[in-house]
Amino acid sequence: MGWRGAALWAAGISAVLVALPWAARGRLPERLATHWSGVSGAPDGSMPMWAAALVPALVWTALVLLTAGIARWDGGTAARAALPAGAVFLVGAQACVVRANLDRADWQEARSVGPGLAVTLAVAAAAGLAGRLAARRRPAAQPRATVSGPSMEIPAGERCVWLSRTANxxxxxxxxxxxxxxxxxxxxxxxxxxxxxxxxxxxxxxxxxxxxxxSSVRARVTERGLDVAFGPLGWPVRRWDVRDIESARAEDRTPAQAGGWGYRLGGAGTTVMLRAGECLVIRPRRGGEFAVSVGDAERGAALLNALAARRTA
Structure with a gap:
């Protein structure tokens, strides 16, 4: 599954988590039992309907963002194990909560969730194990071919800066x-x-x-490397040290090639697509390529390559 499909799948899980209680809201009390005593099995905590629907979706979103960050370093192994297990557990637990509160006048009358939760935990563990095994069976990545890019001469003692902005x-x-x-x-x-x-x-x-x-992006090249800032406030920011950049180049790309507009994740890397045309593309020494659609990209790539060459000389 590509990054685009994974993003759609993650959004679908969030929608399911929110939709489960709202689909049965006519048969549920105003507050839902959401926590049960580990000793007696009786409900001892509750939430209003909107919170019971939203909190699991927020937990899922945090899990997706966390595993996506880890995937940049381990190639996605953690995501293949954690996300299936997390999805099964959260959806199963939400279904158990809805079933326990169904047709009850008050949350304190909710049924026990013990048996359903035990089955959910077992299925979630199996899903995580299956994802882990699938990650181990992936073929080893092939060495990447060297991609050359433009360069420039930087006079001794001079410091150069390149800056470009784009907005949609x-x-x-x-x-x-x-x-x-x-x-x-x-x-x-x-x-x-x-x-x-x-x-x-x-x-x-x-x-x-x-x-x-x-909706907007600012790319800047300095002696330290490349930083790409997002939004009108210039935050968040992604940074690459010049020593961590293998090569840089300018390349024309379209939204169709990137998979759409905005921050796009694909099998070959990441593209920030705000307008069709020239993009600055870097190839880090670790991880996939990163492309950002900004003007004057060839000069930015040339400066990056020159700085990288000077660091390694």
């Missing part, structure tokens, strides 16, 4: 629309017009922040 107005507009929707829902709830719809506010707010962060 359509992504900024989408961030504005989703942010305005979240704000309107909060104001309507605060005014008492409707119950505060957290299940709608949270996804809209998160979408607005994420899309805004991916």
């Amino acid at each position: 107005p359509w992504l900024r507009a989408l961030a504005g629309v989703t942010g305005a929707g979240a704000l309107a829902a909060v104001l309507a709830g605060a005014a008492g017009l409707v119950p505060l719809p957290w299940a709608a506010v949270a996804p809209l707010a998160v979408t607005s922040v994420v899309v805004l962060a991916c």
